[in-house]
Amino acid sequence: MGTAVARIIFLLIILWVGFRNLMPEKPSDRKISELMWLFMAVGMSLAAVIHPDIPLFLFLIPIAVLILCFRCSLLFNKWRRPSENRISQSVPASLSDAGAKLVHEPFRQPWPQMGLPLIEDGKCRLDNLFKIGRTQLWLKQELRKYGYRDIRLVKYLTIDQTGNFFMDLTRDPHEV
Structure with a gap:
């Protein structure tokens, strides 16, 4: 034993x-x-x-x-x-070109698992746009690709780590 x-x-x-x-x-x-x-x-x-x-x-x-x-x-x-x-994270540069990557700065925080909200109640979240290295102009151009001209029509919009948008529109376009 x-x-x-x-x-x-x-x-x-x-x-x-x-x-x-x-x-x-x-x-x-x-x-x-x-x-x-x-x-x-x-x-x-x-x-x-x-x-x-x-x-x-x-x-x-x-x-x-x-x-x-x-x-x-x-x-x-x-x-x-x-x-x-190397310690680096990359995000998609645009939705149309998923092959291109944009490297995060080391001080930026990683995305949450569920997605990053870019629009809430028709208003842009500039802090989250900054986290992915994008501007409000880029977001407007991406929305125009899908036929949405006014950001105020979008109640909630998130982007996941693969670059897919998920959005919820306002029920009545006259509420804006």
Whole structure:
């Protein structure tokens, strides 16, 4: 019993040190190849605990090789794609050209998940237009593309992260 407990504690420490880069993120945010290194090492650790009659170093060698391969794959990925390591967010430049991107300034806040309100009760939200790097003129031009000439006719308009507009019009155009 004491051998199994000592092996468990020792192997947990080795796995934690070796795979500590996987711990802060959700498993769904990691690549499958990175998780496979961990699963193989956990399987070897489980075999080491189940078979206490086999010397521990016979299990430590494959675990060390798996940890080394995992570390090398992380290092290789950093060298291969340095652009993914930058902290930048991009938003669509216009609705007609979704391929063009506008990079946010670092001090600007990210969009909320549900969308960013650009018009409320027929009035422009200039603060939110500033967050996406756009002007009131751009918003008027986008509305004209869809046949709306007067901003006051729009009760509520939001834009999501992909550049889609969602709007609610006033019920009576004479209310304006």
